[in-house]
């Protein structure tokens with residue numbers, strides 16, 4: 212199967228079609244999603260929470276992102292693989308942003324990078340784009356700024372809708388091939404999608420964006436407890452894995468595993 216490229220996503224928008232994106236951090240999940248036809252795999256810095264157990268996305272390093280990203284490119288054949296630039300790897304300057312993006316392209320062989328921020332990061336997006344690296348923007352709620360934004364809150368309500376639109380337009384003008392919106396009212400996100408030529412992606416942004424993205428552990432029900440309102444659980448992996456682990460332990464304690472067929 213030939214690789215999905217950024218121009219295929221642009222064509223999808225032109226044709227009034229949607230595309231699906233999901234996070235992946237390792238080769239098996241990358242391979243399963245790839246085979247299922249998911250168009251875009253995101254090596255999210257949400258690996259900080261979902262793999263490494265941190266409370267926020269802030270502690271994950273560029274080295275760690277390179278490692279997860281390499282696993283995802285190794286495990287997939289068709290999907291476009293986008294890797295997040297983690298906190299601290301691009302904010303300092305457009306030059307730092309290019310250096311970090313180059314590492315993800317070169318050492319992990321991803322196909323594009325994503326960074327958080329609006330108009331103030333247009334220069335960073337422009338610099339990376341000029342280096343020949345496709346960039347996806349990320350506006351609305353930006354988890355790397357959660358301390359400045361006062362926690363997980365919907366962005367762009369009421370008069371603030373204009374700021375989200377201006378951020379998205381600035382990132383598009385800087386050369387981004389797509390703009391992701393997180394936790395933005397559906398109406399605002401739909402307006403942004405109409406205003407932009409490039410395809411948009413939404414999470415907690417309603418059905419009016421070109422594509423949708425979810426964190427795979429949320430989508431497949433691996434986590435415990437409450438999930439955000441914007442998550443739809445397509446499986447209950449936690450109970451499947453937990454049931455299997457209990458059955459395995461019961462067999463081991465009972466001496467019924469391994470059986471003769473598992474032994475030499």
Ligand code: KIV
Nearest residue numbers: 234255256257414426
């Ligand atoms: O890191 C991440 O998972 C993201 C999302 C948009 C879900 O950036």
Ligand code: NA
Nearest residue numbers: 255256257295
């Ligand atoms: Na992210």
